[in-house]
Amino acid sequence: MSSFNGPGLYIHVPFCRRICPYCDFSVLTGDRSWQSRYVRHLLLEIDLSTGSGWPDLIHEPPRQPFDTIYFGGGTPSMLRPEDLGTILAALRDQLPVRDDAWLFLEANPEDVTLEAATTWRQMGFRTISLGVQSFAEQHLSFLGRQHTPRTARQSLDNAISAGFDTVAMDLIYGLPGQTPTDWRRDLDAALAAQPHHLSCYQLTVHPRTPFGFRRQRGELAEMENDEQAELFLMTHRLLEEGGLPGYEVSSFAAGPEHHSLHNQKYWTHTPYLGLGPSAHSFAQRRRWWNPRKIKAWMAPLAEGRSPIESGEELGLQSLVLESLMLGLRTYAGVDFDTLPGGTGQRLWEENEATIDRLVERGLATAERSCLRPTLRGLAIADTVARSLDLDCLREESP
Template sequence: MPHDGSLPDDAAAGVGKSGFGVYVHVPFCASRCGYCDFNTYTAAELGGGVRRETYPDAVLAELAMAAKVVRPARVDTVFVGGGTPTLLDPGDLGRILDGIDAAWGLAAGAEITTEANPESVTPASLRALRTAGYTRLSLGMQSVAPNVLAVLDRRHTAGRATQAVAQAREAGFEHVSLDLIYGTPGESPDDFAASLDAVIAAGVDHVSAYALIVEDGTRLAARMRRGELPYPEDDVAADRYLAAEAALSAAGFGWYEVSNWARAADARCRHNMLYWTGGDWWGIGPGAHSHVGGVRWWNVKHPATYAKRLADGMSPGHGREVLTPEQQHMEEVMLRVRLAEGIGADRVEARGARQALEAGLLDRDAFAAGWVRLTLRGRLLADAVIRDLLP
């Protein structure tokens, strides 16, 4: 990675032709959830030399460097994730947004999202975020079942997420999303049904639902290795997904990506759509990944190293790769097949597509019109379908 973060001329020249977004990683958490392997740190894990109060300055320093490297026509989306971004003061989150606007310019109607844990926001902080320009809030709910929250090491109470939704609406957030995790050991069908009922009753316009993945190195994985908890079961995960699709579609949500549902097209997460459709984005913060014009790079992981690199006038980039045409095609298939709109049949391996069609995994009408689109059964087996559609 060049010390100044520079990109090949051909990559930088075409930046933003398919949209441009900014991801800002906030690596702080009040406590570590047992299933989480994200690049996040509690105060105890960070040690000395890194403080939340000075972190926005490091973000702004990377922004200043990035603005010298690429000049997109506008920023279409901003997504602040973590970690728990709302552990930062709303004023600091506003300052970061102002820095993005000053560096590149926010498009009129830009989607500005921040993630939050339910216990990390208040009516006052939500009003401050809305005033600062944030338009969309994504809350990590995961479940309303106390036993499930306990297994996941979540700190909020069962009803706090839906309360936070109401407070976000009162603060003026038009778009609010809730995240669910299903398949947690000990979760019953009734537990998940209650979570779905709570999500729908909360009045959000977007829902993400993900099967629990047990990542190596997490506290949850260690408990399972010791036999304290059973491993998740694929059949249970499939049943939960079918329950989510049935409940959410009956409530007026439509799936637009395998794990995401929205009440209307304008409620879809435009930032994630940028990822899934091959757009460009600059990822800011420790461990953040970026993609511009077929070049992908990633930052150093530790916040202290990240801040020191920038203080020394160096890019925080740790490494990068220039994607070959074959790699770009593979990623296009892997991502676009997961979307409700699908991918052109001419972009996939014909034999695999015919096999998936005969197995009932692809929509026949769409295929006849030249498109590969997953059926409901295909969504359950999306990874296997994608493998068959690749050369």
């Protein structure tokens, strides 16, 4: 899969039938007319990107063509197949996209009929990612999901029958009151459905979401840290035994060929271009993004202007911090020799004592230039990333 190391494309589809109470993404419940307005404006954004695909703020665009296209959201499976087709055609027409680019589609189980799945497959989608979230009735209703456990199972069967290269599934755990037994049942159900890829996200309660407000009112108690840790470790151990070993904090796959090509670009500072409301892009140490609100994204496009809202240029320290923070979330860890700006060796030396302590405490292993988290280290990846001192990079500009 090493051949997929070119830039990636991300298309944000902001529609949902209903907004989940934990969600803090850019989403809206719009009717068909909104969807067609969205598609029109997305086509305008693709028009603006005609050529290299990259905006002017990148003066030396990546030479390689895009090799992944990821439809995320929101609920991309709500778009009519015709709309998906139009968007794909426009992307292929106007941007440098590799013929064999890997296409990803996020889908809600209730949308995944065998017919729909077959259509998407025929359009060239190779990975379908199903927002199952849980196989337990009460947890689905707590999470505000529309489908039933039965629909979830059916959607997986349909996806597999349709012949996707990778059938992926999302689960959420660490719900208030969820016991290890509850969660084990979910995992067993997931394994039984034999997906190729599984993402298990621990519930994060974001402020200004319905859950956030409930927490503020004291009506929602988050799971204790120790219990969260229990579930986290259990997840990684059980899935490993079940044939879906983890490769990142929340990601598990039946084999390396099913690892998420697209997410890996985020983790390795590979350039990516995001289109649609709230979409983020990155290239040449610059990251920029579109407005979250659909109207704010559409307005400039209607006038033929770029919708980019703001961005930043990452200094060396920020860039390295990101590399560490993202790398330490993966089983592979961080190879200091590949850190930006050739800073790895110095950084390693500066942090020798810290690294020794991490190893001593069983949180990481250190081999040559590689710092690799253990499972316990993975569970506190943020703490580990914070423990490394980057002050020696402070004064340097990129």
